[in-house]
Amino acid sequence: MAKKLYVGNLSYNTYEDNLRTLFSQYGTVESVKIITDRDTGNSKGFGFVEMSTEEEAQAAIRGTNSTDLDGRSIKVNEAMDKPRRENRW
Template sequence: MNIYVANLSWNTNSDSLQELFSQYGEVTSAYIINDRETGRSRGFGFVEMPNDEEGQKAIDALNETEFEGKNIAISVARPRTERPAGGNRGGGYGGGNRGGGYGGGNR
């Protein structure tokens, strides 16, 4: 079972996360997601537990409890959705003639 853990302290590391969940059963992996540019924790992570029953027991016991100074939120992780190739990010600045300035047009 893959478990999503949110609202982690910036100081939480993978070892302390694994230790927390191992009270409820075997933990295959535990990792914190870090910002690519700063390397700083993004405040969430994932824990993998091979036994679904133990994983659910950990979720039930730990959800909305205090861990390292923060109330953590825990749920079953949803599978990542596939993103289309090319990464259409939308948005942008509109382009085209936007006019603007003081009065615009010819005088």
């Protein structure tokens, strides 16, 4: 089962291909998504990488957390499920 990782403290010059290359050293990367501002299209400085297995995800966390990518020390950990928002109508 695929495991989603949160990647924070990204440089605004980091692209999805950079993350895919870095994380592919630890296994199969299912998907990569850098979160961008909807108005400007600029990176918000964080993103998500989905690894194909739990073991690969743990190896990627150990291998990439606090490492340098594009001049920034990135933070990598398991992504938490987004809390459900209730409509307040």
